Structure formats: structure tokens, C-alpha cells
Amino acid sequence: MDAFATLRPHLDRCGADAWALVASIGNRTAAPPPGITRPTYSAAEELAAEAVIAFARERRLVVNPDAFGNLHVTRPGDPAGRAVASGSHLDSVPNGGNYxxxxxxVAAVTVLAAAEAAGLRLRRPLLAIAMRGEESPWFGTAYIGSRLMLGHSTLPEIGDLRRADSGRGLADHLRALGYPGAPGAVLDPADLDCFLELHIEQGPLLEAADAPLGIASAIRGNVRFPSARCRGVYGHSAALPRSHRQDAVLAVAELALALDTYWAGLIGRGDDSFVATVGKFFTDPSQHAMTKVAGEVGFSLNVGSTTPDVLAAARAFILDEVARISAKRGVVFDLGPEVGTAPVALSARLIGMAEDSASALGIPALRMPTVGHDAAMFALKGVEASVLLMRNQNGSHNPDESMTEEDFLSGVRVLARTMLLAADAG
Ligand SMILES: [Zn+2]
Structure with missing residues (x-):
């Protein structure tokens, strides 16, 4: 592909600068230790935005922050038309990782900077978007910047959400940083040809497969019971025979193990998209004791899949098991409120372009499902979307999250070539 050959030397130069930019933002948002903390609509997230703005403007790109602080980066000479867009978010979880x-x-801006330096003329305009507030710990909900920008939610609807650390409202935080929060949606999905997101994998599969790149097949949806309870009866640990126990710990443990066996069965039948997690499991510290049979357990259930039918079947399995275990052990389950999101299909056309790019560049790539990212907000608005995953070490949402410069540059190259293919496609 001629355009990519022209781009390549500029991309390698800009890519090295971009890696230094990522490191420098990390160094300046590393307090309090450990790890990286860039709260949604905080001074630290704002620092990251300002550094990205400076990087883009130094490379002759045009930067427009929108009403919610998302940065829209364009090339000055691009043609009008539906844009080939890419981007991701600037915030982090508390004490998380930098990548x-x-x-x-930063990768998305790098592609535009290199295209500008190379003087590439393309059929479609390129757009890089650095988004705000993707991580849910701060306001209790994810994708705030992209949701507001694309009109999934309005500020009047969610402006009263309070940030966990400051206790102040979302609208208040926006105002304090000088973002008007109005008008509402500022990016019309009809103006986009497609949206590609490059993101770290956050899991161990690429490392295990010795592949620097993942190409997401779909974004998992989930069914979640965040605050479930199981009530049994407290009893004397030595005096109560097994036949008379209504043990809440064993009941929830049995449910968790049944779900794990169900998961193993799905894997055995070739379904690698399913995940199941009991992330919370606790007895009541004001009542529990080593010498008491547990009378109550609080827990959470969280199952995910890329296929709606698999999610529905898992949900039915959970309800059947709850009924069976209740009858067997004399306990009462209350699963509490149910929340969840639908799986999001990703674009077969973009997956094909990304696979073509990875193979043309000699970069081993693995097709795999992924978790929720800003790209889901675009896909749910009918924009063709794709997620490319970079190999990273030590997982994510923790201070040990890690990545090599070479893997970052591989990701940038595949992203760039895929964007050029999309921007030149008929
Ligand atoms: Zn993320």
C-alpha cells in the first residue's frame, strides 16, 4: 500500500515521540502512589488533555475541545466528508496503570500527526478523539465523555452524579474546568465513516500466545447482580448436625462452583466468549464467628458473553440453580437488582482491514473478544466500530500494568494502516 509506505518513516518518528509523551503524562499523574491516578474531570486528567493538545498543535494539527472536554483533533487540509475516526480515553481508575x-x-493523534508530516492526501478526513471519563469508579458509571458527546445521555440526566473522591456533581466538575456542558451531543454519528479504538488488552492472552496484537471479534455484554444476598440460619458450629444446617456460605459456594462447572462445560463445547465472576462474597462481620454456622452471605454475580443467547442461557441457569440450592439447603436467595449491557457486534469490514494490515506488516495478531470500551458507544449509535488490542503485561486497573514501546509501535502501525485503508476505501 503506497500511502502507508509514504507514512511509515514519519509514523516511526512520531511514534517514538508519542511513547515519550505517554511516559511524561504518566510521570506527572503518578501521585499519590502507587500507580497512576487520573480521575474523571480532575486536574490530572486535564493535564493529560493539555499535553495531548500541545503535542497535536506542535505537529500542525487542529484541536477543538467539545462542550464536555473531549478533544477533537483534525488535519487542516483534509477533505469534507464522513471521517475515519480513532481514539480512546484519558482518565484512569484510582491507582491504575498509565496505558x-x-x-x-495518543496513538490516534500520532496517526494524524504522521499523515500530516507525510503530506498524505486521502479520500476521507481523519479524526482523532481523546475522550474523558471512561472509567466507572469516579461517577459510578462508565463512558461519560463519549456518552455525552454522542447523545446517549444528556448532562441534565446525569449531571447530578457525584464523584466518589470529591463528593461534587458531574456538572459542577465540568463547570470548574471551563467546559460548558452545552450544547448536548456534539458529534453526529452520521458524520463518521467508522471508529477504531486501539487499547491495551488488559488480560494475559496475547502474552501467552506470543502475539503483540489482538483484533477484537466483539465486545462482551453482561448480566450482573451487584448486591445479591443469601439468608440461612445462624447456628452453633459444634452442636448443629449437618442435616439441620441452613448454611449460607455453603449455599453460595455451591452456586459459585456450579457456575464455574457450567463455564468449563461451555469451554469444552468451544465457546471462549463466556466469563463468570463472583467478585464479592462476605459474611456479616457484626454477626459472623468461627464458632457459628453462617446465617447470611452477601455476594455479587457477573457473567459476560459476546452472544445474547449465551447470556440468556447463563441467566436461566443461575435462576434454576438458585431454586435448586434453596430447596436443598433451606436457604433463601435474594439476587437484588439486575443490571447489564447487551453484547456489541464489531465491524467485519474493519476486522478484515486490520487483519490485512497486521499480516502485511508481519505482526502476529489474534482474534479475541474484548471488554467494554468507548468504541461500544459508537457501535451502539450505528457507527461501524473496531477494537485493536495491544499486548500488555500484568493486567490492568493496577499499578503494575505494563507495556513495551515495541508493542505500542506495532499497535500504532496496524492502526495507521487500517485507518488509511478505510480513508481510501470507495
Ligand atoms: Zn480503558
Whole structure:
């Protein structure tokens, strides 16, 4: 592909600068230790935005922050038309890693900077978007910047959400940083040809497969019971025979193990998209004791899949098991409120272009499902979307999250070539 050959030397130069930019933002948002903390609509997230703006403007790109602080980066001479867009988010979880979000946001700007330096003329305009507030710990909900920008939610609807650390409202935080929060949606999905997100993998599969790149097949949806309870009866640990126990710990443990066996069965039948997690499991510290049979357990259930039918079947399995275990053990389950999201299909056309790019560049790539990212907000608005995953070490949402410069540059190259293919496609 001629355009990519022209781009390549500029991309390698800009890519090295971009890696230094990511490191420098990390160094300046590393307090309090450990790890990286860039709260949604905080001074630290704002620092990251300002550094990205400076990087883009130094490379003759045009930057427009929108009403919610998302950065829209364009090339001055691009033609009008539906844009080939890419981006990710600038915030982090508390004491998280530097690459989750930031690496993809900077990569998108890097592609535009290199295209500008190379003087590429393309059929479609390129757009890089650095988004705000993707991580849910701050306001209790994810994708705030992209949701507001694309009109999934309005500020009047969610402006009263309070940030966990400051206790202040979302609208208040926006105002304090000088973002008007109005008008509402500022990016019309009809103006986009497609949206590609480059993101770290956050899991161990690429490392295990010795592949620097993943190409997401779909974004998992989930069914979640965040605050379930099981009530049994407290009893004397020595005096109560097994036949008379209504043990809440064993009941929830049996449910968790049944779900794990169900998961293993799905894997055995070739379904690698399913996940199941009991992330919370606790007795009541004001009542529990080593010498008491547990009378109550609080827990959470969280199952995910890329296929709606698999999610529905898992949900039915959970309800059947709850009924069976209740009868067997004399306990009462209350699963509490149910929340969840639908799986999001990703674009077969973009997956094909990304696979073509990875193979043309000699970069081993693995097709795999992924978790929720800003790209889901675009796909749910009918924009063709794709997620490319960079190999990273030590997982994510923790201070040990890690990535090599070479893997970052491989991701940038595949992203760039895929964007050029999309921007020149008929
Ligand atoms: Zn992320």
C-alpha cells in the first residue's frame, strides 16, 4: 500500500515521540502512589488533555475541545466528508496503570500527526478523539465523555452524579474546568465513516500466545447482580448436625462452583466468549464467628458473553440453580437488582482491514473478544466500530500494568494502516 509506505518513516518518528509523551503524562499523574491516578474531570486528567493538545498543535494539527472536554483533533487540509475516526480515553481508575486509555488516545493523534508530516492526501478526513471519563469508579458509571458527546445521555440526566473522591456533581466538575456542558451531543454519528479504538488488552492472552496484537471479534455484554444476598440460619458450629444446617456460605459456594462447572462445560463445547465472576462474597462481620454456622452471605454475580443467547442461557441457569440450592439447603436467595449491557457486534469490514494490515506488516495478531470500551458507544449509535488490542503485561486497573514501546509501535502501525485503508476505501 503506497500511502502507508509514504507514512511509515514519519509514523516511526512520531511514534517514538508519542511513547515519550505517554511516559511524561504518566510521570506527572503518578501521585499519590502507587500507580497512576487520573480521575474523571480532575486536574490530572486535564493535564493529560493539555499535553495531548500541545503535542497535536506542535505537529500542525487542529484541536477543538467539545462542550464536555473531549478533544477533537483534525488535519487542516483534509477533505469534507464522513471521517475515519480513532481514539480512546484519558482518565484512569484510582491507582491504575498509565496505558489503559491514554496509549490509544495518543496513538490516534500520532496517526494524524504522521499523515500530516507525510503530506498524505486521502479520500476521507481523519479524526482523532481523546475522550474523558471512561472509567466507572469516579461517577459510578462508565463512558461519560463519549456518552455525552454522542447523545446517549444528556448532562441534565446525569449531571447530578457525584464523584466518589470529591463528593461534587458531574456538572459542577465540568463547570470548574471551563467546559460548558452545552450544547448536548456534539458529534453526529452520521458524520463518521467508522471508529477504531486501539487499547491495551488488559488480560494475559496475547502474552501467552506470543502475539503483540489482538483484533477484537466483539465486545462482551453482561448480566450482573451487584448486591445479591443469601439468608440461612445462624447456628452453633459444634452442636448443629449437618442435616439441620441452613448454611449460607455453603449455599453460595455451591452456586459459585456450579457456575464455574457450567463455564468449563461451555469451554469444552468451544465457546471462549463466556466469563463468570463472583467478585464479592462476605459474611456479616457484626454477626459472623468461627464458632457459628453462617446465617447470611452477601455476594455479587457477573457473567459476560459476546452472544445474547449465551447470556440468556447463563441467566436461566443461575435462576434454576438458585431454586435448586434453596430447596436443598433451606436457604433463601435474594439476587437484588439486575443490571447489564447487551453484547456489541464489531465491524467485519474493519476486522478484515486490520487483519490485512497486521499480516502485511508481519505482526502476529489474534482474534479475541474484548471488554467494554468507548468504541461500544459508537457501535451502539450505528457507527461501524473496531477494537485493536495491544499486548500488555500484568493486567490492568493496577499499578503494575505494563507495556513495551515495541508493542505500542506495532499497535500504532496496524492502526495507521487500517485507518488509511478505510480513508481510501470507495
Ligand atoms: Zn480503558
Amino acid at each position: 489503559d486509555g491514554l496509549a490509544g488516545a
